[in-house]
Amino acid sequence: MKIAAISVKSELKSITNSAHVYPATFADTGHNLVGLNKADGSFKAVEIDSVGSFANRMESELKNAISDILPDITTTISGRTLSVMELPHRIYDAILRDSTLDATPWRKSEVGNKILTSNPQNATALYTYAPLTLLLGGWDSHGGDAGNGVKITRSVACEIWGYDGVISKHCTQRIDPLDITSNAQKHLMVDGVLTLAPDQKAKEGKKPSELGHGDVPSKADKGVFVDRIELSGAISLTRLNRYQFPDDNGDTSPERNAAAVNVLTEIAKLGISLVLDNLDLRSGCELYSENRQFDIIYANGNRESIDVCSSTEHLKTAISLAEEHGLKFNDKPLQLMAGKALADLVARGGDL
Known part of the structure; x- marks a missing residue:
């Protein structure tokens, strides 16, 4: 029976044994909450780590662990060298687009052209030079014709969510050792120096608490309490099996394609396992996996448990x-x- 995917599920806990964690925070949104009850701050789910963020963690872990095995593409800018595994859009990033290989613009170089014109019918160059793109996806949106740019759909997707929780308040209090009161005269910062605001600029002056002096209380929604945290995801073999890997003559075989897919699958399994070994997501959210379950999912829905480790x-x-x-x-x-x-x-x- 054909294999459709390899699924992964893991129950996670905070290393502090606390139910209080700090989820991801998004611009203009804050925490991504599902089923929020604004009256009491309770919710059904909160996003701890997104699919895209987890993919970046996989790249980082794989780069650190098997840099001697994986191929790499680097570009040097102002004395700084960046790996394709560090770039936001991977092989299709504008930083690579605007770089050169042996003085030839990257997109016009022989190797660059092979890689950037790779597609599911001929993914050999991507396998050879940038295999993580085949796993984690990419879109050649910076190539000058975004509408027709090559799109490689991600074959690996993992995310972390917390369930059944309530928003917590982050309360702080700066206790001023100088006993400066809130009704003290207003001041200005002039060239970085605290200066008493003259009478004619009194309206422009600020209270001591606005300039870091005096007792400064603070309260904001930050962090959550959750009943449980789970990682879930999958490696899509259905998607990986769509790729063809012909040789220079355009010839391929089921065995050759299967061998490439097997390598990509092992990279994905290793990457997920490595991230599970290092779940220091952010301050206030360092986790560990209490258990891990990897299953082969067959096309007919049957499942078979497998062992996956960081070897x-x-x-x-x-x-x-x-x-x-x-x-x-x-x-x-x-x-x-x-x-x-x-x-x-x-x-x-x-x-940069």
Whole structure:
């Protein structure tokens, strides 16, 4: 029976054994809450870590753990070298677009063109130079024709949610050792120096508490109490099996394609396992996995439990088998340099 996916589920706990955690915070939204009751602050679910954030964590963990195995593409800008595994849009990022390979614009170079024109019918170049894009997805939206740019749909999606909780208040109080009162005269900051506001500028002056002096109370919605935290996700074999990996002559075989998919699957399993080993998500949200369940899901709905760990043994075996079919990772990082316009832009705009 054909395998549709490998699912993963893990119950997570805070290392402090507290039900109080700090979920992800989004601009203009705050915490992403589902089923919020504004009257009492209770909710059904809160997003602890998004699919995109978890994908970034996988890239970071894999880069740190198996940089000697995975291929890499780097670009150097103002003395700083960035890996494709650090760029927001991976192989399709504008930073790479505006870099050069051996003085040739990246998109016009032979290798760059092969990679950027890869698609599900011919994904060999992506496998060779940037396999994580095949797992985590990407869109060539910066290529000049976003509507027709290549889109690689993610095959791995994991997220972390907290359930059945209530919003907590973050209350702080600065106790002033100088006993400066709230009705003290107003002041201004002039060139970074505290200055008494003259009478004619009294309206522009600020209370001591607004300038960091005096007793300063603070209260805001921050953090949540939750009954449970769960990670759930899957590696889609249905999606990975759509990719074809022809050789230079355009020839391929079911065995060659299966060997490539097996390598990608092992990378995904390893990446998820590594993140589960290092769930220091943010201040106030350092977690550990109380249990882990990986299941093969067959097309007919049957399930089979499998063991997944952070060992590279299975991955190395899969890579060796793929090499027997002529599929090999690029063994040296492709080293790009920022183009003149990008380098000038960074120089004028400060650090990246």
